[in-house]
């Protein structure tokens with residue numbers, strides 16, 4: 017099956033290339049609010065966030081931290097709203113997100129990004145479905161948020177539980193999708209019993225399947241191809257359209273091609289284009305179009 021793929025270098029808060037109700041599945045991993053590697057992106061994207069960080073340096077107020085956290089989620093919310101518009105009735109949105117822990121002005125706390133996104137998506141009109149926990153093999157237990165238990169980690173009560181899982185939040189727009197009996201593409205997309213049993217269980221761990229990634233990919237925090245592969249095969253059928261509004265290094269496009277789905281991905285950072293094209297490679301079964309928006 018020949019499939020079509022669009023890479024849009026532009027901001028997914030406005031997806032004017034997509035009509036209402038035209039996408040069957042969204043799979044993505046956004047920049048994570050309150051994780052310091054993404055501060056610069058949020059500050060550049062929204063001058064109000066940069067201003068709040070300036071205020072925080074001057075007055076170190078907890079109120080300002082809460083405003084920064086809220087403004088970062090407001091930025092993402094515009095993309096979740098646009099996703100709801102473009103999904104078909106019954107279309108699924110899969111969001112890979114990690115919570116953040118951070119010490120600001122000497123105060124350590126959790127920023128539960130997964131619950132914030134769930135609240136926002138429910139307000140938008142999505143139905144929340146049971147989520148997946150992706151158990152990452154790499155994190156070490158932490159003491160005072162410093163990444164590893166020091167000796168005092170054995171002495172109650174001041175050590176912290178380690179964040180060693182990320183969330184894959186699942187939402188549906190509207191009602192269950194309906195198909196004609198014996199729909200060929202649907203039957204051609206069938207999962208094996210082993211895949212169904214493993215993939216529809218709540219905890220996923222990819223021990224021993226770590227990928228080798230380049231430095232720039234590491235900076236985009238690329239997710240494992242296995243995540244995109246499972247989600248695309250669980251929630252779409254061959255020939256359908258998969259959206260990634262935060263494309264990064266292009267993992268979702270690569271896996272959509274492998275699974276005979278069409279795709280569209282949005283990325284604001286044009287420096288990632290060579291990484292994306294290298295990652296997706298070339299096959300004559302996939303027509304790939306790169307579209308640079310003149311105005312974001």
Ligand SMILES: C[S@@+](CC[C@H](N)C(=O)[O-])C[C@H]1O[C@@H](n2cnc3c(N)ncnc32)[C@H](O)[C@@H]1O
Pocket residue numbers: 026027028029044045046047048057095236237238239261262263264265266267268282283284285288
């Ligand atoms: C966590 S990374 C995605 C990683 C991706 N899943 C992968 O495997 O490479 C998030 C990406 O979203 C991009 N981004 C942030 N805001 C955006 C927006 N409004 N529209 C499109 N891309 C955006 C960032 O530049 C970054 O590359």
